[in-house]
Amino acid sequence: MLSLLLSHWPLNRRLLIGLLPILLLWFFVALHPGGDSEELRFLLIALATSATLLALAVLQSPEAFLVALPVRRNDLVRATYVAGLLAALLGLALPLAARWAVTGGSLPAGVLGNLALILVAEILALLVFLPLRFRLGPHGLTVFAGLLLAGLVALHLGPGVYAGIETVTETATRALAHPARTVPAALAAMALLGLLSSHLACAAFARRSF
């Protein structure tokens, strides 16, 4: 698995290096005062960085090239999950580190909780997307986009997108008031979902022909 994770690095290295100026520009914008609150600016940059790196990690692998390598298909699937998780974490850590370096350690109030929410949202997206990707190949992204769109439409026709997001945020804030109880429960739930998702992805990928 380690060799698979490392194999992704040379393939994605140039793209990642190419993205650096854009990421730096985002950091620059986020650290300067503007129309939005400091917290919102910071969260937007964290979300953009993390989502970009996550997409890079899970979308770039050329399947035909990797499947022909002498590795088990299950290892290919698991390596993609791990690479996605690491990329999402790195994408949140980078702006956090940049902010830390510039301000000497101060963070807007409530930022860590919202970063955790972003991470959870990204992981959930990953857990839905990867089984689709491993079953349908490049078409998996289309189906995933369709599901996202359907979700947004359902929210729009129901309580409204903003109200929906607000409800989730309020629920998470209430839950985080008792972190000793809620964090382990949330981690356990995510781990279970992760196992289910990777099991589905492995089973789907084993059936694919190239």
Added chain:
Amino acid sequence: MPEPLLRLRGLTKRYRAFTLQEASLDLPPGSLMGLLGPNGAGKTTLLKAILGLVRLDAGTLTFQGRDLAQHGAELRRRIAFVPDTPAFQPGARLATLKEAHAPFYPGFDETRWKGLMADFGLDPRRKAQELSLGQRTRFALTLALAQDWDLLVLDEPTTGLDPVFRRELLQRFSEALDERRAILFSTHITSDLEDRADFVTFVRDGQVVLSDTQEAIKGRWGVVKGGLDLLDEPVRRAFKGLRETPHGFEALTDNLPGTRAHFGEQALVERPSLEDLLVLLGRKAHA
């Protein structure tokens, strides 16, 4: 015959419009086997099954006496593969692609790879998307030939290559063989295999219709050419392939001496070329 390096038994893969049906063959070490068949015959499906790229509906594959389905990840380190249309990450440079590929193959020889890149006229700094099909095939060949392989699987590697390079490449393949190695070479260019392949396997409509040494095939099989008046129902049935024109017929027999004796001077009976076999084997239609 020594224990086969590669043994396929009853490989079956069903697609909507095509089925590879119970394909079986043995490839002994130290030999080059040509896999011949028209486009869409099932050659690529068969090769992809060896590489684990298609999920089989039935059949077993053993390599060096071990089950490829169970020990595929380990055994395939000893198998080098050149696909018919090599796919690489478009934006990646050739050196980067090699960097991602080499760690999976113990014994990958960097020096040899650099030499092959120079011999094949490829610049490691070029990007995969800038290469023509022929250049991509050349690059795939550098990766394969720099591995420490026991089995080299080639899917139409000479398609898209110029004749000079093709000849050099075929020479390299012959030189690379030793008593532990074997090559499985799919093509529809029969001249690549004539007098070079030790074994020849013909695939048609998803079936292995003939698999034997080239020597045995050419000793036993024959091409018959004659007038239509020689054809009656028992004769038609005896042929393994038949092509009729308004002026006569051309047919395949798997009993060269018997057919010579039967027709005498009435028909021309001669040893077949691989192209004769490819064109006529299994054919029963009128031209």
